[in-house]
Amino acid sequence: MTEQVVTPWKVEGKIDYLKLIERFGCDPIDGKLIKRFEKVTNVKAHPWLRRGIFFSNKDLNSILDDYEKGKQIYLYTGRGPSSEVMHLGHLIPFMFTKYLQDTFDAILVIQMSDDEKFYFKGNSEGKRVEDYNRLTYENAKDIIACGFNVDKTYIFSNFKTCGGDLYQNTVRVLNSVTGNKIKAIYGLDLDCTNGQLVWPSFQCSPAYSNSFPDILHKDGKYSDELPDGSKSYVGEHIRCLVPMAIDQDPYFRMARDFADRYKHQGYLKPSTIHTKFLVSLGGIGAKMSSSGNEPTLYLNDTMKEIKSKVNKYAYSGGKETLELHKKYGGNLNVDVSYQYLLYFCDDDLVLRDIAHKYRSGEMLSGEIKKIMIEYVSKIIQEHQDSKSKITPEILRKFFTRNREFDYSRKERSEIELEEDSVYDNYGVGFDREFGAKPSEEVLEYESKLYTF
Amino acid sequence: MTEQVVTPWKVEGKIDYLKLIERFGCDPIDGKLIKRFEKVTNVKAHPWLRRGIFFSNKDLNSILDDYEKGKQIYLYTGRGPSSEVMHLGHLIPFMFTKYLQDTFDAILVIQMSDDEKFYFKGNSEGKRVEDYNRLTYENAKDIIACGFNVDKTYIFSNFKTCGGDLYQNTVRVLNSVTGNKIKAIYGLDLDCTNGQLVWPSFQCSPAYSNSFPDILHKDGKYSDELPDGSKSYVGEHIRCLVPMAIDQDPYFRMARDFADRYKHQGYLKPSTIHTKFLVSLGGIGAKMSSSGNEPTLYLNDTMKEIKSKVNKYAYSGGKETLELHKKYGGNLNVDVSYQYLLYFCDDDLVLRDIAHKYRSGEMLSGEIKKIMIEYVSKIIQEHQDSKSKITPEILRKFFTRNREFDYSRKERSEIELEEDSVYDNYGVGFDREFGAKPSEEVLEYESKLYTF
Numbered sequence A, B: 001m002t003e004q005v006v007t008p009w010k011v012e013g014k015i016d017y018l019k020l021i022e023r024f025g026c027d028p029i030d031g032k033l034i035k036r037f038e039k040v041t042n043v044k045a046h047p048w049l050r051r052g053i054f055f056s057n058k059d060l061n062s063i064l065d066d067y068e069k070g071k072q073i074y075l076y077t078g079r080g081p082s083s084e085v086m087h088l089g090h091l092i093p094f095m096f097t098k099y100l101q102d103t104f105d106a107i108l109v110i111q112m113s114d115d116e117k118f119y120f121k122g123n124s125e126g127k128r129v130e131d132y133n134r135l136t137y138e139n140a141k142d143i144i145a146c147g148f149n150v151d152k153t154y155i156f157s158n159f160k161t162c163g164g165d166l167y168q169n170t171v172r173v174l175n176s177v178t179g180n181k182i183k184a185i186y187g188l189d190l191d192c193t194n195g196q197l198v199w200p201s202f203q204c205s206p207a208y209s210n211s212f213p214d215i216l217h218k219d220g221k222y223s224d225e226l227p228d229g230s231k232s233y234v235g236e237h238i239r240c241l242v243p244m245a246i247d248q249d250p251y252f253r254m255a256r257d258f259a260d261r262y263k264h265q266g267y268l269k270p271s272t273i274h275t276k277f278l279v280s281l282g283g284i285g286a287k288m289s290s291s292g293n294e295p296t297l298y299l300n301d302t303m304k305e306i307k308s309k310v311n312k313y314a315y316s317g318g319k320e321t322l323e324l325h326k327k328y329g330g331n332l333n334v335d336v337s338y339q340y341l342l343y344f345c346d347d348d349l350v351l352r353d354i355a356h357k358y359r360s361g362e363m364l365s366g367e368i369k370k371i372m373i374e375y376v377s378k379i380i381q382e383h384q385d386s387k388s389k390i391t392p393e394i395l396r397k398f399f400t401r402n403r404e405f406d407y408s409r410k411e412r413s414e415i416e417l418e419e420d421s422v423y424d425n426y427g428v429g430f431d432r433e434f435g436a437k438p439s440e441e442v443l444e445y446e447s448k449l450y451t452f
Helices: A017-024 A031-041 A060-068 A088-104 A114-121 A129-144 A164-176 A179-186 A194-207 A246-261 A303-313 A322-328 A336-344 A348-360 A365-388 A392-399 A420-424 A440-447 B017-024 B031-041 B060-068 B088-104 B114-121 B129-144 B164-174 B179-186 B194-207 B246-261 B303-313 B322-328 B336-344 B348-360 B365-388 B392-399 B420-424 B440-447
Strands: A005-007 A010-012 A054-058 A073-079 A107-112 A153-157 A239-245 A271-275 A283-287 B005-007 B010-012 B054-058 B073-079 B107-112 B153-157 B239-245 B271-275 B283-287
Touching (some): A017 A054, A031 A060, A054 B246, A060 A073, A060 B239, A060 B271, A088 B239, A088 B271, A088 B365, A107 A129, A107 B194, A114 A164, A129 A164, A129 B392, A164 A194, A164 A246, A164 B194, A179 A194, A179 A246, A179 B194, A194 B107, A194 B114, A194 B164, A194 B179, A194 B194, A239 B060, A239 B088, A246 A271, A246 B054, A271 B060, A303 A365, A322 A440, A336 A348, A365 B088, A365 B129, A392 B129, B060 B073, B073 B088, B107 B129, B129 B153, B129 B164, B164 B194, B179 B194, B179 B246, B246 B271, B303 B365, B322 B440, B336 B365, B348 B365
Parallel strands (some): A073 B239, A107 A153, A239 A271, A239 B073, B107 B153, B239 B271
Antiparallel strands (some): A271 B054, B005 B010
């Protein structure tokens, strides 16, 4: 005799149902309960109840309690649509559910878990997401045929209900990575919650344009309308660019790997563009953060607070005494004010001037902090002004999906380009110190100052 | 010097960006690329590009290629809304994104990953799903303030876009179970795909009535309207009953555990009711399945096919020869036809008669098969008739969510109950053989026949 195995994926061996009830912590349906069922519902117990076919329960009495009190209850069952046609065994729960619907006059929701089938059957027999979704509607006919009351029943495809096109892509990604890969990429393992393990895929999916067909492919090519009124985008994708801080890159390596695996379905690898981190006021080696203990400039800080924080916390590359500073100058690499000016002072000439003056010792720490405060305050003040003008209507409009978008592109006249040599000093080749290099003597002196 | 750590959750140590580029397999943004950027877009490179602040990329050239060809591209960035107010560092990617939007005249989608923050910050500071969702709208103001073009920008809350209320519950469940718990319950581990690991939570969430507030709580209590036009259900839940085959129970143990953890938020444990499996035609020890090699009765089988399959494959409890059968009778426990009649022959008197006649040897295998074929054919024929009447309109109506449902409950007159002793023989106490017990002699004979 094979030992019994009962999981959602495998049933094997001769099953001792009473043992199962015990193992699963359920309760048997006994005559007492059936009697109460009839008493409360005023409906004769179904033969399958009577005959111990529906034999086990958990809290059926609570349903009866509520029903007895006149409270509403609802029914939920489901079907993983994995094949063109259902077999008789599949019908049992639905037939019984129909009976329960009639008995309790209850609303019934039926989850067609086309996503689950994709997860667990994957691409077997060449099936794709679209195929499992199609089987939802096929199988639903078999379910409806059991006689459910349309006015009390809602059947839904997970693919189409749980987020639509976007979710559908999420599912594709979810299915393309194993837990081990997630562990390798993110260091997430079984100690993490499911939400954590699954998150990367959710972050990837908006990087494919067919996640937003209504916005990005309004006049594109679509499948015929499906029974739930939805359509699938089947046209060409458009490419996506993802600007982000560099720490987000692992997500998009995964997003790109995925697109590569799905290129035969028209998926395009999202492009990425990465920023460094704005350093903390406390100095280099930490990114600005609201979670750590580092002093942080918040967007709702007053101008007074900004000034005070910068003066108090902004790590300075200046020297300890006026005399030493005049002699050795300010270290541009570690000076936080200078780092911020690299972000917020747009004018190269102005910045070059600051660099040279500060590096030479002509400009003092207090002075460069003051300049930085001016630039940063302006940015934050403008931001606050702009924010104060956001009406609820504007906010709502941003969150509204079903509306007109502007796809026009401006005509622009050609601009004059710089010499090649100018470009050579852009990007990673950029000299952040504008040639304001310290002397050997200064370097030697400063080498003793910093441990990082 | 601390070693550099750069993950989406942690940034530590002094960062060597060129090494990072190498480690992450990205490309540096050099002057050549910046030149091309200007040439293609006819827009001056942003200072942050020039200065190596946005310093790394992957396939920016492909974006430029497409832009050059007049093809549409789009932008995607995001924000995990974890705090009431964003800080300056947060602004960098958005300010640059605004620049890119202007430069490329591109549609931009902004994912507010309130779900991610719930996954990774959990209930810290007492925050709940609703709080993270609220922060989405708070933080969005900071983002909008960067000056995005409303006609080209779509901001969305994952909670509200990726499936709405149902998804929101899924997220709650996802966040309540670790990978280890999933492993313990389902045997799923890191060798599984993310989709598999995550699936159980998706199956749980429809068991909470607030997943379907529009259907189940139409006139219930809701929060004020949120900026995307959605509302959150904040009233009492109604209880759910889940009819299913017993193998699905692990899901609902989890669903119940979850509800228990969330009872302070009004969640109710779903009730469950379980069925045994309809045995395979081939005999007990296997449930009917369309995936195995067992002979299976499909709902689109012709009546001729049903007859042929049953006659050919249905495991018989009858004896080898007519003589032996007359002497020892049919074994009701192993006879598949009898098992099916337990499902499909509703009339106890008829079934009792069959049981006694077959057990005594009076009824032959061919005869009980014939009876079973009649019952099963009727079920399947009725099913096929019913299915054939499903018009596309009916199918569509089932899949339509936004419509009227019928919440009425029928008035029923009281029915007469059976004696207590009758109920004693119902449910798990039911005698499937109707007292048609074999003699000791038969039992001894049969004990040599079956190995299971």
